[in-house]
Amino acid sequence: MASEKRMFNIRTGTVYFVGAGPGAADLLTVRAVRILERAGRVVVAGSLVPQEDMGALAPKAQWIDSAGLTREAIIEALSEGVHRGEVVVRLASGDPSLYGAMAEMTTELDRREIPWEVVPGVSSVFACAAALGRDLTLPEVSQTVILTRTGSRTPMPPGEDLESLARHGATLVIFLSIDRIDELVDRLMTVLPPTTPAAVVARASWENEIIVRGDLETMPPMVKAARIHRQALMIVGRVLDPELRSIARSRLYAADFSHGFRDASAPPPPES
Template sequence: MKMKVVFVGAGPGDPELLTLRGKRELENADVVIYAGSLVPKEILKYARSDAIVIDSYGKTREDLFALYAEFAKAGKRVVRLHTGDLSFYSAILEQMAFLSSMDIDFELVPGVTAFSAASASLKRELTSPGVSQTLIITKPFGKTGKPAEESIAELSKHSATMVIFLGVHILDEVVSELRVGYPPDTPVAVVHKASWTEERIIRGSLDDIAEKVKKEGIKSQSVIIVGAVLEKSGVSKLYGGSVS
């Protein structure tokens, strides 16, 4: 097959949530580069036995660029496995820019998001008529920074359902910002390693969720979901008798 770098969203963790397209790309890959700290090794069972498999944990961006250039020169087809979906917080912009600058062909294969898996585990829809029809996906300020108007405190004023990534290790700070717009009794769920065999779910409210999570010792790989939809449900008219 033609040399190409294929970025594949590996899904939230459960190997069975890898898409059929993602599985096919793994089966066709000469080289698989995966984030060992985030992508379960079980997913690698779909790779060929003769494929070169590289754990990217501890490697710099420049290390990855060097690997892409090396394998492109050798005519290898490369699959770069990223956790979840590629459309947000996947850090692939710089990689795509490098590949374009080197005239190396690439494509993207979407994956199942961690918050989708968390929603399924919670058995809740994240939007509900009359409760919330808006979903905000965000994360705390970090190394990348973001506009002040996109702070969690500002976003909380919308009272919409909010999904927060990369924030469980500073949950006290996150809760403090959420209190700006949400009442103290707002339901919160923290889903650790959604869809993994080690999955854990902690439910509470803004009043007590930080303490509950602290007691569980959870500090990473978690999705925080905030909003009334975790407890309330409206009735959809989408399939009502008046809809043709």
């Protein structure tokens, strides 16, 4: 049976968990912009999403900052909009599936029989990679990216401690931890050499974005000198090594590699 193309319709009386992207309003998806235009109410994680630029995208909406609200109050605000027949948006930073506390809201919405949908966004991990102009994967260097954080009030599950993850040698992307940079780096250096390349990007895509490049050992003093305390990601791994970057070559684009779109044995086209 031929698969049907799924049409996306914006419905009133529905909660949309919308990824706001990393901050710049022009990094919202087209779908997110269309939903915001129709929104009657936007419940936004105010500290992470710059509302000055995004406010204009939802001109009819009542904006509610969830920064000072409890989970119950956020769910109430979402439900109230639905009962008023509005298009309701829960605007989350980056992509809602990463550290977005979506499950605890959607399970309660299910219990209340309130329909909801998720609209993906550009995660800060990709905005940071873009700001650095670097691949997170390189052939024969790292083909795996680990997205993680350090535990604080939210403890890390067994086996997900930083030291265990670092042992894989994969690219590490560390969220929500920049305020503990000394501890973070000390722990990583029990497994990785101090010269392991590292970078921190703060407020990627914002006007006041800051980029710090170096290695594990140099990262803490540089991050402190740049006064970065929050809203930042640390990326660690050999993919950031400029030398490896210049020699890494993929098989896909190698002249002797055939695949579905190119026959390496075919004679080259005649010169014109």
